[in-house]
Amino acid sequence: MTVLQMAALTIVALGGLAMVATRDPVRQTLMMSLYGLALAALFFAFQAPDVALSEIVVGSVVLPLILLLTLAKIRGEAR
């Protein structure tokens, strides 16, 4: 088990904790993108480039878009 893999696993574990501890959804969206990047680095360290590419595109293109649009809808319409 290489040092790189141990470091990547530690960063992913801390990122998961940070994701859950961030309560404001807008900040959590940004944290989700960073967590996706940390996960992709872990997948590269585990010799899985296809999976890492998939995680990068999903975590930085699709998810922040629909999350931010949902949050704009939820906050935008004043009741």
Place this chain on the structure above:
Amino acid sequence: MSIYPWFVVAWLFVVGLWGVISSRHLVHQILCLAVIQSSTYVLLLAIGYKNAAAAPVFATNPPTVPAVDPVVQTLTLTDIVIEATVIGLLLSLAVQAWKRFGTVDPDRLRALRG
């Protein structure tokens, strides 16, 4: 130190579960579900890993080079697609809940009106 990946998997699962249970905003809950899903990706890839092996892409390596397991990587790839679609559906449900009940706090969304 070779049991460290299993600890990280269990940690991610439990932390995500805590987030889902103690959440006060539907979107926050959905992202904690994403953390739980990511723990399964790490588990799958950790199962297929081989020490000092290369990626299962043989563009420059000859096929005799030891490589990690590609079958679990395919399963994880499918899993990531499913995560994206499930989060999309859950977010549109959250929008509908906001429109119907005026709140996105899961503790206040108790009554299921027809």
Place this chain on the structure above:
Amino acid sequence: MFYMSALAFAAFFVWGMLRLPAFGYYQGPYGDVINSFVVFERHATDAVTAINFDYRGVDTVGEEFILFASVTGVALLLRERRDESASEERARVAEGRAGQTSSGVKVLALAVAAPSALYGWYIVSHGQLSPGGGFQGGVIMASAAIFLYVSGEYLALRHMNPISLLELADAAGAGGYVVVGLAGLIASGTFLLNVLPLGTTGEVDSSGTILAISIAVGLEVAAAFVLLMMEFLEQTLEIRQRRRV
């Protein structure tokens, strides 16, 4: 209370995983078997894409239909309902507000949109040669439309991406995958058999049906994610509660 049960659950979880072979000592036969003959049998150098679209192609049919069904579900859930109204005028207002996008963002987004569509197509068509494939390239192609939205041209985006055309492309991609499988069925009795000529390893047109399936999946995924984005955009920017007079 939760912390105690979480600790017990985590302890059982780790204890169960300790029975697995130690990390790094992969023992199962399937990975080694496939790695040894995927290049010779399918003339494809990316084992993961070959498994995804050929050896376990039926699972990917299910995955693409899950994507198709969930985008349909989102379109259904976020449709304009009886007590709501969507209007052109609000879309124009949205564009007016977006006209305050900084010119730096506009230039960068418009400059990157077309190359990212080309890059997505490159990833789709080289799926069997290097890491990539239909799904990843499809999402990168969809990001070209997202860059257009970020640059503030919402009305242009709406005219360029009519929802009916996107739905047609989505269905064509999903149906195309099944058609390739049926071609295999008609040719020699097995659904999704690789019946196209295999070509030489390392060329773009190698590995038969894997390229055709990759293109169909790329088309479907790109259309599905742009459709998802247009549905969410319409819901956020245009649809409002109609005031009861």
